[in-house]
Amino acid sequence: MTNISMKQLRYFEALAQHGHFGRAAEACAISQPALSLQIKELEEVLGAPLVERGPRQIRLTSLGEAFALRVRDILRAVGELDDLARSSHSALAGRLRIGVIPTVGPYLLPAVIKRLAERFPGLDLRPREAITQRLVEDLVKGRLDTAIVALPVSEPALNEHALFEEEFVLVRPLADANRPVPNPEMLREMRLLLLEEGHCFREQALSFCRMSASVPRDLMEGSSLTTLVQMVGAGIGVTLIPEMAVPIETRSAAVSIARLGPPHPRRTIGMAWRKSNPLTGQFAQIADIVREVGLTVAATRREAAPA
Secondary structure: OOOOOHHHHHHHHHHHHHOOHHHHHHHHOOOHHHHHHHHHHHHHHHOOOOEEEOOOOEEEOHHHHHHHHHHHHHHHHHHHHHHHHHHOOOOOOEEEEEEEOOOOHHHHHHHHHHHHHHHOOOEEEEEEEOOHHHHHHHHHOOOOOEEEEEEOOOOOOEEEEEEEEEEEEEEEEHHHOOOOOOOHHHHHOOOEEEEOOOOHHHHHHHHHOOOOOOOOOOOOEEOOHHHHHHHHHOOOOEEEEEHHHHHHHHOOOOEEEEEOOOOOOEEEEEEEEEOOOOOHHHHHHHHHHHHHHHHHHHHHHHHHOOO
16 A cells, blocks of 8 residues: 555546546646556555446446545645645745635636735635535535635534625616616516526525525526626516626626615625634635725725615
8 A cells, every 4th residue: 555646646536526537637637548547556556446437437436435535535634734834834825726606706806816916926826616515515625725605604614704795786677777676575576587506696586585495487597697687688587696796797788776675685705714724824814805805896886886
């Protein structure tokens, strides 16, 4: 077992995660034959196969599944040793894998990255956008260092750090601009456009309208806020979007924006990271920067939005 290398463990973890030699090789920035050779050598050291090779995908053997669990723990522990060394320095530097949910990324992340680059010039930022469930899974497994999400995420292994709150606004066709703003009960009777399942913003919109997750079949869904707003502009229905998305998503759509009455729908944006990560102090510094950017963005949006 002394011949097992960290490189082989990283390659195997990527293969277990992606379930495909080509995608795993791409994620590791190496050629597929090189990754395949490393996995074969690892299996020879272990004396048993880790994967069942198929024409389109691979399947882990029973040994492979058990091995993958331990490999993730090893890689996470090694990563935290590196983080421990980094935590001894006053300035944060090196790789930072930061996740962000799709209903925040396009509107907040560019300004956050710019501010972090100014504050920590030695930081190698690696942003990734994904839905909350995937970000939480990657945080727990050590594939991400921290993530900007809507709280709470309710994962015992993670610290949650609230940053700021923002309201949702109603997007209607331009022709409805002067009509009374509907309350939650009225919205339930309208064609409400929602994001696909898996997006936390979908659940928040349903909660405000007091609708169950089993929404009517004729309810329209979209993969992004951009799609939803454009559908509203085409007269298909109405939707809710966060304040920070208003300037970008409404600039090319024939829609009107209205503030909803009490209870004002809102969400809490925050950051999450593993409780075991020794960079907690540095993450708190990053959280302060994200909060500053978020509050600035929110104030700008509020001034531009209707009263």
